[in-house]
Amino acid sequence: MHVCWWSPRCRLQQAPVYDGMCQREGQPGELCLRVYGRLEWSQVWYVVLVDCSLKCQNEGTLDNAACKCACAGGYRGRDCSKPPCTTECVNGKVSQENCACECNEGWTGPTCACNLKCQNGGTLDQAKCRCACAGGYRGAACSLPPCTTPCINGKVNQENCACECSEGWSGPKCDCSLKCANVGSLDKDSCTCTCAGGYRGADCTQPPCKTECINGKVSQKNCACECTKGWYGPKCGELVGGFF
Structure with a gap:
């Protein structure tokens, strides 16, 4: 009309x-x-009053007075020629105009499945339902405070504020470059080696001591004998005072 x-x-x-x-x-x-x-x-x-020449397709019925189709089976459009919408709207309804979701309050995203609220100036990517945090804030909703961990030779993991060290560095602050030789194991927290097989030195590169200490023990620092009380000498074989 x-x-x-x-x-x-x-x-x-x-x-x-x-x-x-x-x-x-x-x-x-x-x-x-x-x-x-x-x-x-x-x-x-x-x-x-205009003669209505509209033809309703897909079993739609015509209201001749209004010259309008009442579509059936989910078909859409002025003449019911558009196929039914197949969009799944988890928390909302489908717009029959463009098959897009019209979300309920508090929900967003292509299927109305996202209710994430980004805090502290973060912005929401509705398609991925993911926050892009600002100012160093972290977490799914940007609610975690910025990391303050100093990583000397590496970068901070924003998930847990731990350091991710550059190649050749280790330790809580990425300040340890020590390598333990001869199957020694590194304590990254203290940046010290625990040597195996008698090897010695800060990096376990010094060979095992062969010193024989009769009444004492061998110092792993210099392979010298550390005598038991009352004994002395290179091998701790001499009694103080000269008597047994």
């Missing part, structure tokens, strides 16, 4: 049906139906 503006040339033909012909300048007459207004010529408004 189309609006036919009032015109002093409009003339009523058969009351009370109020059908008439509305003549416009330079245009042919159109069949009109009065919808409201008074009967004075300058106050009457008309609506053009």
Whole structure:
């Protein structure tokens, strides 16, 4: 239906049906139906009745008066030619205009499955339901404070604030470059080697001591004997005072 503006040339033909012909300048007459207004010529408004040629597809039914299709089976569009929407909206409903989700309050994302709220100036990527945090804040919702861990030779892992050391470095602050030789094991916290097989030195590169200590033990630092009380000598074989 189309609006036919009032015109002093409009003339009523058969009351009370109020059908008439509305003549416009330079245009042919159109069949009109009065919808409201008074009967004075300058106050009457008309609506053009147009023969409806709309064809409803996919078992849609036509409302001839409104020239509108009532679609069936989820089909859409003016003539029911558009296929049904298959979008899954977890917390919302599907718009029949474009098959996009219209989310319930508090939900967002392509399927209305995201209710994440980004804190501390973070911005939400609705498609991925993920926050891009600002100012060093961390966590799924940017609620965790920035990391303050000093990583001397590496970078900070924003998940747990631990250091991820560059190649060749280790330790809580990535400040240890010690390598333990000869199957020695490194204590990263203290940056010290625990040597195996008698090897010695800070990096376990010094060979095992072969010193024989009769009454004492061998110092792993210099392979010298550390004598038991009362004994002395290179091998701790001499008694203090000269008596057994």
